[in-house]
Amino acid sequence: xxxxxxxxxxxxxxxxxxxxxxxxxxxxxxxxxxxxxxxxxxxxxxxxxxxxxxxxxxxxxxxxxxxxxxxxxxxxxxxxxxxxxxxxxxxxxxxxxxxxxxxxxxxxxxxxxxxxxxxxxxxxxxxxxxxxxxxxxxxxxxxxxxxxxxxxxxxxxxxxxxxxxxxxxxxxxxxxxxxxxxxxxxxxxxxxxxxxxxxxxxxxxxxxxxxxxxxxxxxxxxxxxxxxxxxxxxxx
Amino acid sequence: xxxxxxxxxxxxxxxxxxxxxxxxxxxxxxxxxxxxxxxxxxxxxxxxxxxxxxxxxxxxxxxxxxxxxxxxxxxxxxxxxxxxxxxxxxxxxxxxxxxxxxxxxxxxxxxxxxxxxxxxxxxxxxxxxxxxxxxxxxxxxxxxxxxxxxxxxxxxxxxxxxxxxxxxxxxxxxxxxxxxxxxxxxxxxxxxxxxxxxxxxxxxxxxxxxxxxxxxxxxxxxxxxxxxxxxxxxxxxxxxxxxxxxxxxxxxxxxxxxxxxxxxxxxxxxxxxxxxxxxxx
Amino acid sequence: xxxxxxxxxxxxxxxxxxxxxxxxxxxxxxxxxxxxxxxxxxxxxxxxxxxxxxxxxxxxxxxxxxxxxxxxxxxxxxxxxxxxxxxxxxxxxxxxxxxxxxxxxxxxxxxxxxxxxxxxxxxxxxxxxxxxxxxxxxxxxxxxxxxxxxxxxxxxxxxxxxxxxxxxxxxxxxxxxxxxxxxxxxxxxxxxxxxxxxxxxxxxxxxxxxxxxxxxxxxxxxxxxxxxxxxxxxxxxxxxxxxxxxxxxxxxxxxxxxxxxxxxxxxxxxxxxxxxxxxxxxxxxxxxxxxxxxxxxxxxxxxxxxxxxxxxxxxxxxxxxxxx
Numbered sequence: 074x075x076x077x078x079x080x081x082x083x084x085x086x087x088x089x090x091x092x093x094x095x096x097x098x099x100x101x102x103x104x105x106x107x108x109x110x111x112x113x114x115x116x117x118x119x120x121x122x123x124x125x126x127x128x129x130x131x132x133x134x135x136x137x138x139x140x141x142x143x144x145x146x147x148x149x150x151x152x153x154x155x156x157x158x159x160x161x162x163x164x165x166x167x168x169x170x171x172x173x174x175x176x177x178x179x180x181x182x183x184x185x186x187x188x189x190x191x192x193x194x195x196x197x198x199x200x201x202x203x204x205x206x207x208x209x210x211x212x213x214x215x216x217x218x219x220x221x222x223x224x225x226x227x228x229x230x231x232x233x234x235x236x237x238x239x240x241x242x243x244x245x246x247x248x249x250x251x252x253x254x255x256x257x258x259x260x261x262x263x264x265x266x267x268x269x270x271x272x273x274x275x276x277x278x279x280x281x282x283x284x285x286x287x288x289x290x291x292x293x294x295x296x297x298x299x300x301x302x303x304x305x306x307x308x309x
Numbered sequence: 310x311x312x313x314x315x316x317x318x319x320x321x322x323x324x325x326x327x328x329x330x331x332x333x334x335x336x337x338x339x340x341x342x343x344x345x346x347x348x349x350x351x352x353x354x355x356x357x358x359x360x361x362x363x364x365x366x367x368x369x370x371x372x373x374x375x376x377x378x379x380x381x382x383x384x385x386x387x388x389x390x391x392x393x394x395x396x397x398x399x400x401x402x403x404x405x406x407x408x409x410x411x412x413x414x415x416x417x418x419x420x421x422x423x424x425x426x427x428x429x430x431x432x433x434x435x436x437x438x439x440x441x442x443x444x445x446x447x448x449x450x451x452x453x454x455x456x457x458x459x460x461x462x463x464x465x466x467x468x469x470x471x472x473x474x475x476x477x478x479x480x481x482x483x484x485x486x487x488x489x490x491x492x493x494x495x496x497x498x499x500x501x502x503x504x505x506x507x508x509x510x511x512x513x514x515x516x517x518x519x520x521x522x523x524x525x526x527x528x529x530x531x532x533x534x535x536x537x538x539x540x541x542x543x544x545x546x547x548x549x550x551x552x553x554x555x556x557x558x559x560x561x562x563x564x565x566x567x568x569x570x571x572x573x574x575x576x577x578x579x580x581x582x583x584x585x586x587x588x589x590x
Numbered sequence: 591x592x593x594x595x596x597x598x599x600x601x602x603x604x605x606x607x608x609x610x611x612x613x614x615x616x617x618x619x620x621x622x623x624x625x626x627x628x629x630x631x632x633x634x635x636x637x638x639x640x641x642x643x644x645x646x647x648x649x650x651x652x653x654x655x656x657x658x659x660x661x662x663x664x665x666x667x668x669x670x671x672x673x674x675x676x677x678x679x680x681x682x683x684x685x686x687x688x689x690x691x692x693x694x695x696x697x698x699x700x701x702x703x704x705x706x707x708x709x710x711x712x713x714x715x716x717x718x719x720x721x722x723x724x725x726x727x728x729x730x731x732x733x734x735x736x737x738x739x740x741x742x743x744x745x746x747x748x749x750x751x752x753x754x755x756x757x758x759x760x761x762x763x764x765x766x767x768x769x770x771x772x773x774x775x776x777x778x779x780x781x782x783x784x785x786x787x788x789x790x791x792x793x794x795x796x797x798x799x800x801x802x803x804x805x806x807x808x809x810x811x812x813x814x815x816x817x818x819x820x821x822x823x824x825x826x827x828x829x830x831x832x833x834x835x836x837x838x839x840x841x842x843x844x845x846x847x848x849x850x851x852x853x854x855x856x857x858x859x860x861x862x863x864x865x866x867x868x869x870x871x872x873x874x875x876x877x878x879x880x881x882x883x884x885x886x887x888x889x890x891x892x893x894x895x896x897x898x899x900x901x902x903x904x905x906x907x908x909x910x911x912x913x914x
Contacts, residue, residue, distance in 0.1 A: 123477075123478040125477060141479075142479065142480050144478070146474075146475055146479060148472065148474040151472075153347075153348055154471065154472060157471055158346075158525060158527060158528060158530075159527055160526065160527035160528070163467065163529070167467060167468045167475075170468050170476070170479065170481060171479045171480040177461050177462070178464070202526070204526075223479045224479075229478075316842075317838075320841070321869075321872060322873070323842075326838075406602055407601065407605070414605070414608060414609060428863055430835060431863075431865075434835055436865065437835075438836055438869045439865065550838060551842075560730065560839055562837070
C-alpha cells in the first residue's frame with residue numbers, strides 16, 4: 074500500500090482552483106521530486122500533504138500506517154528565523170516535540186535521538202552554538218536534523234537548497250540521497266532546481282497548475298515535458 | 310542604601326507597587342521573548358491603547374475598572390492576533406486602527422464626562438498609588454498562572470515561536486498557543502497598565518528580551534536573562550523614582566523611570582554583545 | 591482571506607460608528623444657567639467665567655439679569671478651553687467677570703480683539719491683595735516655570751476677600767443696570783452680612799483649635815484662606831499645579847508629617863480622585879475629608895442649588911474636625 078495516495082486531487086483558494094488533476098502515489102523508499110515554476114501550486118500541494126489544507130476536490134490519503142506525526146518536514150526558512158537566538162541543540166530537539174504527547178520535558182530517549190541525527194548530519198560539534206551564528210548551509214543541516222527527529226518514515230523537503238551556494242547545495246543533496254538509499258527513508262523533495270534535484274531521484278511529479286507528469290525519473294527525462302523542461306533549462 | 314530601602318518599604322503603598330510591579334515585569338518579560346521573536350511587538354502596544362480606552366470608559370460609567378478592562382482587552386487580544394495572522398501588511402494597518410481608535414474613544418469619553426484630569430494622566434503614565442490590596446492578590450494569581458503555563462508548555466512555546474509552520478505540520482496546535490500567549494499578554498498589560506501607564510507598559514514587554522538577545526544565543530538563556538533584567542530594571546526604576554529629586558523638587562514617575570533604566574541596560578548590553586563578538590574571534 | 595477582509599471592514603465601521611455616537615452624545619447642548627438671547631426681556635447679560643463670581647452675582651442680582659457661567663458644572667477648572675460659543679457669549683455680554691491669573695491669559699487676547707466699549711469688565715485679581723504662589727516643604731513641584739513667579743488665583747477662598755469682590759461686582763452691576771441698582775444694593779448688603787458671619791465662624795474655629803496645621807493630599811488652593819486665619823499647611827502640589835502623578839517621595843513625606851504631628855484629618859479638594867488621600871489615611875489611620883474650594887461644582891451639586899455659602903459652611907465643620 075502506498076504511503077501517500079492522491080486521487081483526482083485539486084486545491085483552491087477563495088474559490089479559485091490553484092492546482093487540479095492530481096493523481097500520484099508515493100511508496101516506501103521512493104525519492105520523489107516535485108518540479109514546477111513559482112506559482113505552479115507546489116507549496117499548496119505540500120500543505121495538502123501535511124494536512125494543513127484540505128483538497129477542494131478528490132482525496133489525499135495516508136496509508137501503510139503512516140500518521141501525520143511521522144512526517145518530518147523541512148520548511149522554507151523565514152528571515153526572522155535566521156536571526157533567532159536558539160542553540161543548535163534546542164532547535165534539533167524541538168523536532169521531538171510531538172513524539173511525546175503531553176509530557177512537558179524531553180526524555181533521555183529524545184536527547185539520544187537528537188544526538189544521533191546531529192551525528193548523521195555532521196553537526197554534533199555545533200551543538201552548543203547559536204543558530205543565528207551559523208552559515209546558510211549549516212542552518213539547513215540543523216533543520217534537516219530536526220526534521221529527522223520528527224519522523225523516521227517520510228521526509229518532506231520544501232526547496233531545501235534555496236539560497237545556498239552550489240558546493241553546499243551539492244553536499245546537501247548528497248546527504249539526502251544517502252538517507253534515502255542507506256536508511257530507506259522516503260523522500261519527497263520540492264524544488265525548482267533541476268539538475269541537482271533530479272540526480273538520485275526515483276520519481277518525478279511536474280506541476281503547472283495541473284499535473285503535467287507523474288512517473289519514474291527515466292520516464293520523465295524521455296517525456297516531451299521533461300525534454301522541454303530540461304532542454305529549456307540547459308539553454309538558459 | 311539599606312536605610313533608603315527600609316525607609317521606602319515602610320510604606321504600604323510602595324510595598325504594593327513593588328510587588329505588583331515585579332510580578333508584572335516578570336510575566337511581561339517572559340511573554341515578551343515570544344512576542345518579539347514572532348514580530349508581534351505591536352500587539353503589546355495595541356493592547357495597551359485598548360486598555361486605556363477601556364479604563365476611560367469604565368471610569369465614565371462609574372464601574373469597577375478591572376471588571377470592564379479585562380474582558381475588553383482579552384477580546385482585543387484575540388482580534389489583534391487574528392488580524393496579524395492574516396497578512397503582514399494588512400495586519401499592521403488594522404492594529405493601528407484598533408489602537409489609535411481606542412485611544413481616541415478614551416480621550417473623547419473622558420473629555421466629555423469629567424474633562425481631561427487626573428485620571429486620564431494616571432491611565433496614560435501610571436500612578437504609584439493605583440494599586441489596591443485586591444490588585445496585589447490578582448497579580449499574584451495571574452503571575453502564578455503565567456509561570457506555571459510557561460514552564461509546562463515551554464518547549465511548545467519555543468517550537469511555535471521558532472517555526473510555526475513546522476510546529477503545525479508536525480501536529481502542534483499552534484493557533485492554540487498563540488491564543489494562550491495573547492491572552493496572558495492581555496492580562497499582564499491590564500494589571501501593569503495602571504502602575505506604569507498605558508503608553509509605557511509595552512516597554513516592559515519588549516526591552517528585557519531585546520537586551521537579553523544581545524548577549525545570549527540560546528533560547529533558555531534569553532528567557533532567564535530577560536526575566537532577570539526585567540526584575541532588576543523595575544526595582545531600579547522604582548528606587549530611582551522615589552529617591553532622586555532634582556534641586557527644584559521634581560521627580561520622575563515610576564513607569565518612565567523603569568523604561569529609562571531598561572533602555573540604559575539595553576545600550577550597555579548591546580555594547581557588551583559587540584565586545585563579546587570581537588573578543589571571541 | 592475573505593473572512594479576514596470582512597472582519598477588518600466591520601472593525602473599522604464599528605469603531606467609526608462608536609466614535610460618532612459618542613461625539614453626538616456629548617454634544618448634548620451647553621450647560622449653564624441663563625438666557626443668552628434674553629435681550630428681548632431687557633435684562634442685562636452678565637457672563638462669569640467660574641463658579642464663585644457666578645454665585646456672587648446670582649446673590650446680588652437674582653432674576654433681574656441674564657447670567658451665564660462659562661465653566662460647565664462638573665468640568666475640571668484647570669483644563670478649561672473656551673469654545674467658539676463661549677467667545678460669542680462674551681462678545682454679547684454687558685458685563686464680563688473673570689479672574690485674571692495665568693489661566694485667564696486667553697481673556698486678554700479675546701478682549702483685545704473685541705469692541706469692549708459697551709462692556710463692563712472686572713477681574714477678581716484686580717480688586718484684592720495678591721500672594722505669589724509658594725511651595726512648601728514636601729511639595730512635588732513638577733515642571734513649574736521657575737522664571738516667572740505666578741500669583742495664586744484662588745482669591746475667593748477667604749471670606750474677607752469675598753466681601754471685597756462682592757462689593758466690586760455690585761458696583762459694576764449698578765453701573766451697568768442703574769434701574770435695578772437699589773435692589774442690587776439691598777441684596778449686596780444682606781449677602782455681605784452673611785459673609786461676615788462666615789468669616790467669624792472660621793476665625794472662631796481657627797482660634798480655638800488644638801492645632802493650626804492643614805494637610806492636603808492634593809494641590810493647595812487655600813492660600814488666601816490659611817493666610818487670613820493664621821494656619822499652616824502641607825500639600826502634595828502647589829496651587830495651580832497641573833501635576834497629577836504623585837511622586838512616591840511626596841506621599842511618603844505627607845504620611846510622615848501626619849504621623850509626626852498627629853493630624854486626625856487629611857483633606858482632599860473637589861474633583862479629586864482621592865487616591866492619595868486614601869493611601870495616606872490607610873497608612874496613618876487619619877480620616878479623609880473634603881475642603882471645597884468652590885472653584886467649580888459638580889452637576890449634581892449645581893442642580894441641588896449649592897452656593898458659595900453652603901459649601902463654605904460645610905467646610906466649617908470639616909475644618910473643626912481637623913483643627914480640633
